[in-house]
Amino acid sequence: MKQGYFITGTDTGVGKTLVSAALIFVLRNQGLRVSGMKPVASGCVNNDSDLRNEDADRLLEASNADTDYDIICPYRFSEPVAPHIAAKKAGINISIDHIAQCYSQLNSSSDAVVVEGTGGWQVPINEEQYMSDVAIELALPVVIVVGGRLGCINHALLTAEGVIASGLSVAGWIFNQIDPGLQQASEVKSTLQGRMPGLLLADIPWQKKPDATAISRDFVFIDVNSNRKP
Secondary structure, eight states, rough: OOOOEEEEESTSSSHHHHHHHHHHHHHHHTTOOOEEEEEEOSSEEEEEEEEOHHHHHHHHHHHOOOOOHHSSSEOOOSSOOOOOHHHHHOOOOOOOHHHHHHHHHHHHTTTTEEEEEEESOBBBSSSSHHHHHHHHHHTEEEEEEEOOOHHHHHHHHHHHHHHHHHTTEEOOOOEEEOOOTTTHHHHHHHHHHHHSEEEEEEEEOOSSSOOOHHHTSSSOOOGGGGOOOO
């Protein structure tokens, strides 16, 4: 069975899209056809009567498999707010079944799919379900992006705890220093290394304009075949 990864983060704005694109390049360098997916996106802009999302655009640009935009990003909203709020205002109910169908289509035309979540692990997508429920439905190993800033230790450990409690595996985590003024950044990372499950896949220092292709070259080797189910 083909496989991929679900990318979550300790919060919004921690570099999930950057890491997702970098991971796509890592897998492409293994000779795989890879698709990126952003199931739910808010803060989209209208382009020729079609809503486009910057994160989904970046994943599409990184991908090397033939994909359709409505499959890559099936739920797009203009309001830059939490998905369940944006969906309610638009009169739309976000369906995990539909997301799973879109994922299945991507999976059929790819060797691997990198799925980027929205916000953090427990962001609501409708009145009853959360982004974590999407990951559980897709049954993908999870990569956690830790936004390196004050408070990230607590956020990272709670996120990892939530992933493990859901029954999913943590394939690894990334330390992405998003605050150039973070005090004792190396000690913060060292603390997490002793407590986080999975490998530290990449240590991304603060960069004004980070580049996914360059970051992919510094990833600890991650083999999609090791996460395939029999």
